[in-house]
Amino acid sequence: MDKHFREPIKHTCPDIDKLIKEQHEIFKIMDGYSNVEDVDVLKDIISDIENILWNYESELEKLRRSNDELRTWGISEAKRVDELENELESLK
Numbered sequence: 001m002d003k004h005f006r007e008p009i010k011h012t013c014p015d016i017d018k019l020i021k022e023q024h025e026i027f028k029i030m031d032g033y034s035n036v037e038d039v040d041v042l043k044d045i046i047s048d049i050e051n052i053l054w055n056y057e058s059e060l061e062k063l064r065r066s067n068d069e070l071r072t073w074g075i076s077e078a079k080r081v082d083e084l085e086n087e088l089e090s091l092k
Contacts, residue, residue: 007075009066019059022052 005087033045 006073006077007070009070011061012066015059015063015066019056019063022056026052 029045029048030050033041036042036045
């Protein structure tokens, strides 16, 4: 049984890994065309990069919300632990 079944957000590392991979893809595209002077080719490169970045900001905002939700949950859990420790201490 999962010991951490209450957490509101599951692992976000795959989401972070995906964004890092997309960033690396942008760098690869840029490296591959660093000496290109043809305007049409440059437009295609920009289009490729725009496609990768299209959801990048919204994905980061999703991660920010997840991070906030985890922090809020963690604070709540810590307060509950404090309450239980105080209750246990008073029972001793």
